[in-house]
Amino acid sequence: MDTIVSSSSFQLRKPLLRQFQTPYSSLYANTHKLKKPSHYLYKKLFISTRRMISATAAPAEVSTVSYTIPSEMKAWTYSQYGSIDVMKLESNAAVPEINEDQVLIRVAAAALNPVDFKRRQGKFKATDSPLPTVPGYDVAGVVVKVGSQVKELREGDEVYGNISEKALEGPKQFGSLAEYTAAEEKLLALKPKNLDFTQAASLPLAIETAYEGLERASFSQGKSILVLGGAGGVGSLVIQLAKEVFGASKVAATSSTAKLDLIKSLGADLTIDYTKENFLDLPEKFDVVYDTVGQGELAVKALKEGGTAVVLTGAVAPPGFRFVVTSTGETLKKLNPYLESEKIKAVIDSKGPFPFHKVNEAFSYLETNRATGKVVVFPIP
Numbered sequence: 001m002d003t004i005v006s007s008s009s010f011q012l013r014k015p016l017l018r019q020f021q022t023p024y025s026s027l028y029a030n031t032h033k034l035k036k037p038s039h040y041l042y043k044k045l046f047i048s049t050r051r052m053i054s055a056t057a058a059p060a061e062v063s064t065v066s067y068t069i070p071s072e073m074k075a076w077t078y079s080q081y082g083s084i085d086v087m088k089l090e091s092n093a094a095v096p097e098i099n100e101d102q103v104l105i106r107v108a109a110a111a112l113n114p115v116d117f118k119r120r121q122g123k124f125k126a127t128d129s130p131l132p133t134v135p136g137y138d139v140a141g142v143v144v145k146v147g148s149q150v151k152e153l154r155e156g157d158e159v160y161g162n163i164s165e166k167a168l169e170g171p172k173q174f175g176s177l178a179e180y181t182a183a184e185e186k187l188l189a190l191k192p193k194n195l196d197f198t199q200a201a202s203l204p205l206a207i208e209t210a211y212e213g214l215e216r217a218s219f220s221q222g223k224s225i226l227v228l229g230g231a232g233g234v235g236s237l238v239i240q241l242a243k244e245v246f247g248a249s250k251v252a253a254t255s256s257t258a259k260l261d262l263i264k265s266l267g268a269d270l271t272i273d274y275t276k277e278n279f280l281d282l283p284e285k286f287d288v289v290y291d292t293v294g295q296g297e298l299a300v301k302a303l304k305e306g307g308t309a310v311v312l313t314g315a316v317a318p319p320g321f322r323f324v325v326t327s328t329g330e331t332l333k334k335l336n337p338y339l340e341s342e343k344i345k346a347v348i349d350s351k352g353p354f355p356f357h358k359v360n361e362a363f364s365y366l367e368t369n370r371a372t373g374k375v376v377v378f379p380i381p
Helices: 016-020 039-050 114-120 197-201 204-216 235-244 257-266 296-302 329-340 356-366
Strands: 006-012 053-056 063-069 072-077 088-094 102-112 138-146 158-162 180-184 188-190 224-228 250-255 270-273 286-291 303-311 320-322 375-377
Touching: 063 138, 102 197, 102 204, 102 356, 114 356, 138 180, 138 197, 138 204, 158 197, 158 204, 158 329, 188 329, 197 375, 204 235, 204 286, 204 303, 204 329, 224 235, 224 296, 235 250, 235 257, 235 286, 250 257, 257 270, 286 296, 296 303, 296 320, 356 375
Parallel strands: 224 250, 224 286, 250 270, 286 303, 303 320
Antiparallel strands: 006 063, 053 063, 072 088, 102 138, 102 180, 102 375, 138 158, 158 188
């Protein structure tokens, strides 16, 4: 790949420093307490970004800033399929070039998803992009360059999104676990003003999956839903969306004993400890069962007549269906008001965020299937 060295001047719509001063107000799993990252993390990210920015005199309220984009960057890569051991941290990976409809993002934070490690294991190699791969779907960061056909986003915008439109069909070869990544404008949205980069990065693929599944199931006001795996990355958002956006009459959800308080705080009316109870023993049935854990054949047995089951992984039986999410920035834009009003909250595992040099550890933890909410990488680098 050709490398690039370029700079571009623009008018900054909001002070750049603000991105490093945003309140850190994630809902943290297990403790349910708000945690603040150390000033060291913010300082490190600010210094790293400041090194590539030069500012010139400008009128009050408007800053003229020039980004100098390097030709090389730090990035996690793998050149063959396999275990975590195939991943390497490269210090001289090429910064991706952008197409006319894309923007280049200076990555501030990224999140991990099960599809990341399943892809690395070669489970989708028939439809994967060519190796070597920089993994990562979820991103939050700052736009530093825009393509000629980009209509709305501008350099300096703080954005977030799932950068691969189709998760399994030709996903981006150069993903978000790098200092820079490229993405189509249509896949991105402006970051909600009240969220920091860590919170924003945790959301895109999971919230798009949760929302699309509910829409495909024709979920609507007054209906009931059972969420299997309510404390996971997708499940925690299904609970909130069903209640706050779709107007569910009743939300039931399963989790382990330690996570029952969390799913209740997210809006579950009925919490089910799967280590002690079987959801099939409940006296009631549901309009929709949203299965995030691979129990599709059981999920359909908890449905009312005429109901449907949404299954993300594993076997599925009628009237259930399985789907793979399609990334779109329009979904994020639609849900931004709910995030900004805090009706929907990001749920981030309390072991994170993991620093960039510990991405392997983050993947090891994610692959235990014990994570609560999302596993996030911050700061980058």
